[in-house]
Amino acid sequence: MTSPLSGKTVIVIGGSSGIGAAVAEAAHARGAQVVLAGRRLSSGSDNGVRSEPVDVTDSASLQRLFEGVGRFDHLVYTSGPSVRAKPLIDTDLHEAQDNFDVKLWGALRAIQLALPFLEAQGSISLTSGQLGRKLVPGQFIKIGINAATEALGKQLAKELAPRRVNVISPGVIDTPAYAGLAQEQRQAMFAKTGGALPVGRVGQAAEVAAGYVLAMENGYMTGSVIDIDGGGLL
Structure with a gap:
């Protein structure tokens, strides 16, 4: 069967x-024309996926993108900072603001500037x-950003209709997000964390990418939060 993404621009x-790279790969495999944008990318094309630089904290950069x-059909926002777990008393709030600026305000900037180009359907x-709904000491930044993002998704699903808005919660x-850990330390963390989950392991980027594909392909889905966490919230 032909995917609803075939011929669409993502x-x-x-x-x-x-995760973002995995989403791009999955959408491209379904026939979409994919533009992959990120701060560390430069203009070019690789295996049919176009790359462009963008700074989500800079409205002019997003406007140029x-x-x-x-005109395009689907916007996927996966930008997120590397957040260090610390209690509020030990946190530089300017650092916390920078974290919010990338993941929450960056998403709002991107959406606002994308709307004139985003197809009505x-x-x-x-x-x-x-960590938007699982409360962990020292993680107030991630919890605040993620909880706000989920509320934002539901609000915008109503405000921007008939455009659909969904949130994926991994x-x-x-992923390379844990590349700062030594190999043995990273594998030990994955084994311990995965062993406590109902599925018995941590997830892979391609498994999460399937959630974004579902959100793009299913025209009857909006205002949803799609949990792909191995049962971590149970």
Whole structure:
């Protein structure tokens, strides 16, 4: 069967590696024309996927991205900072603001500037995480950003209709986001975390990408939060 993504244009922001890159690969495999945008990317094309640089904290940079692409069908936002777990008393709030600026305000900037180019029957997929609803000491930044993102997704699903807005909420996923850990330390963390989950392991980027594909392809889905966390919220 032909995918509903065939011939459509998809912009993935935050796709230089990990989940965003997996979403781009999955959409391209279904026949979409994919533009992968990120701060560490440069203009070019690789295996049929177009890459463009963008700084989500800079409205002018986002405007250039959307003007360069023109009309498109689906916006996927996976940009997110590397957040260090610390209690509020030990946190530099300027650092916390920078984190919010990338994942929450960056998403709002991208959506606002994308709207003149986004088809009326198109979709927006945002990214939260299980720490939006799973409360862990020292994680107030992630919890605040993710909870706000999920509320934002539901609000915008009503405000921007008939465009659809959904949020994908990943659990612990084996991606380069953990590259700062030594190999043995990373594998030990994955084994411990995965062993406590009902599925018995952590997730893979391609498994999470399937959630974004579902949100783009299913025209009857909007205002949803799609949990892909191995049962981490149970």
